[in-house]
Amino acid sequence: MTLRSFSSGDFIGREGRSVSTCAILTQGFAVRQKLTGLGDCQIVSLHGPGDALNFQNAFLGFPDYDIRSVKDCVASFFNASALKDLAAERPAVAISLLMGAFTEASIAREWMLNTGRRSARTRLAHFLCEYLDRISLRQHPADGKYELRLTQEQIGDATGMTAVHVNRMLKALQSEKLIKQLGRFLSVPNMAALMDAGEYNPRYLHLPQANS
């Protein structure tokens, strides 16, 4: 079990070759991404402290995505086969992993709906809602200002649009008073309105508290 640090843009893991370790993010903010043949990037998931980054390494042949540090990250690495052994010995561990994997798949499905069938504006509002929910799991900012740790280009990579269009849609949401931007920070005067604009319902995150 070793800790490693990564600065912005560093690869915490790479697609392709099989690796014998798994990792948990302990600090910072990271994403998984995939590239097209032309080099276009699609971000496929967001990860904060406590998130499993690549547990599939213990059970499938190879990672199908890159893992990239967005903001200074610290990740804890451990042996993949140790995880597999643990899952084989302790059913509760296996079931916990299973719930995590199903949840990941559920989030991925919502993202598919987002990029496939929603307008840029809706898509962006939806993305912002999820982003805010995920970073505020641990703590809500006292002043209501959330740090937007992703660049507009990265938001575009996550939502399937260009950075230029992200900028324009961000402005549109601002002029509709759905969000307020102050430098790298963002506040939401009326969360219900933003959720409405993004057709956002967090059920798909399958958070333990918000069941039903």
Add this chain to the structure above:
Amino acid sequence: MTLRSFSSGDFIGREGRSVSTCAILTQGFAVRQKLTGLGDCQIVSLHGPGDALNFQNAFLGFPDYDIRSVKDCVASFFNASALKDLAAERPAVAISLLMGAFTEASIAREWMLNTGRRSARTRLAHFLCEYLDRISLRQHPADGKYELRLTQEQIGDATGMTAVHVNRMLKALQSEKLIKQLGRFLSVPNMAALMDAGEYNPRYLHLPQANS
């Protein structure tokens, strides 16, 4: 353990309320889908005989998708808690479920890349490659003619485009000699060329035979 039959368009399962059963598809062809607030449909996965349709019901609170029969389906239903108990008693079962869940998530990520960052033509070629791979797992047609069981509208719902544009792109692939259409059947003169056009590499399916 009960068998039920479904004709085209029937719902095998519905999003929303918690259900106490899981199902395996034993015959036919089905999809999972989600709807936007406006009623636009996104197909999020394809399922053939032998596929688990909703094992997550045993581990998460509720299904986040509809399951819909595309062609006459038969599904085998069983108690979700029985599956959970089995996973808790037999680690090998849990690990097998885990591999299935990770694979689903991997496929979902590739679809995100597809709809988010690839052109309609590439996206369609990619989709056709995966479709052909999945239906020919069990048997390759002797004459090289695959039955295209999805309507153009459904292909659009899976790839995030309109039925009209699917039609046009299908014609484009035909004029490029990448596919040949004869009624509801489809043949591929040069699979390598179609795979190339779709930037298709089946590694993300994590099929047991094709490791490395």
Add this chain to the structure above:
DNA sequence: CGTTTAATTGAAAGCAGTCAAACTATGTGG
């Protein structure tokens, strides 16, 4: 304080969507 990175804005082009109509296949009942 200079250099790099990110955000912003405008203008133009294009891919894909929308709307509407015609055509084809499939299936049903008489």
Add this chain to the structure above:
DNA sequence: CCACATAGTTTGACTGCTTTCAATTAAACG
């Protein structure tokens, strides 16, 4: 076996959302 109804495919014309390209401004960093 034909007539009709329905579902799916095909085509054209037009619109428009996003992208692309390019240039400017602002912010972050050493």
